[in-house]
């Protein structure tokens with residue numbers, strides 16, 4: 001059984017059936033590349049994997065335990081990079097990373113920040129406030145964030161957006177290092193990223209018409225978020 005897996009996943013957003021009968025499996029060192037047309041559900045799948053959305057059917061497990069049985073443990077093991085860089089505009093790059101390290105309970109934050117700043121080649125921006133960063137510099141800062149603290153799983157939604165070619169190659173190296181240490185990386189991209197032998201998961205293959213899905217299931221009453229009252233309140 002794979003360390004991280006999902007089986008027979010169905011994703012509803014609003015009243016739209018985004019995909020169904022989708023399964024995946026990943027072990028330490030694996031990379032999965034999500035592909036699909038705009039709106040196919042790549043971001044939705046990454047959010048399901050992060051435990052930020054709940055599948056309408058199917059289950060996602062880590063070491064055979066459903067991720068929703070212990071969401072705190074799941075969030076602690078993963079780093080999620082969404083479309084938003086979530087950089088605080090009034091804080092410097094270093095302070096942004098410091099805040100993130102504190103939230104993750106990292107011990108030796110300053111040393112980890114220095115390592116991350118060098119890895120993303122943004123050490124010279126350490127004291128620059130978030131509001132003065134270019135979009136590529138913001139993206140690099142967001143990527144530096146995923147290096148702070150221990151993680152077993154990286155979920156990266158379009159990580160190359162805003163990056164120049166050099167930074168994209170640097171990201172590919174970081175992914176290779178993370179995999180070499182046993183990390184699992186799942187990422188969506190519209191451009192080629194030099195990741196070695198990723199497993200391709202084409203979300204377009206899991207598009208099914210709502211009418212077909214309804215034949216086997218109850219009528220959809222809600223979105224994945226709304227099926228969890230705690231999340232719906234957020």
Ligand SMILES: Nc1ncnc2c1ncn2[C@@H]1O[C@H](COP(=O)(O)OP(=O)(O)OP(=O)(O)O)[C@@H](O)[C@H]1O
Pocket residue numbers: 013014015016018036037038039040041042043044045
């Ligand atoms: N918050 C939401 N509420 C309702 N529907 C949503 C929501 N977010 C996304 N959707 C819908 O879910 C579907 C999948 O969107 P998603 O963002 O996962 O696709 P994607 O493959 O990541 O697209 P892209 O390549 O354009 O980033 C789309 O039809 C979209 O309109």
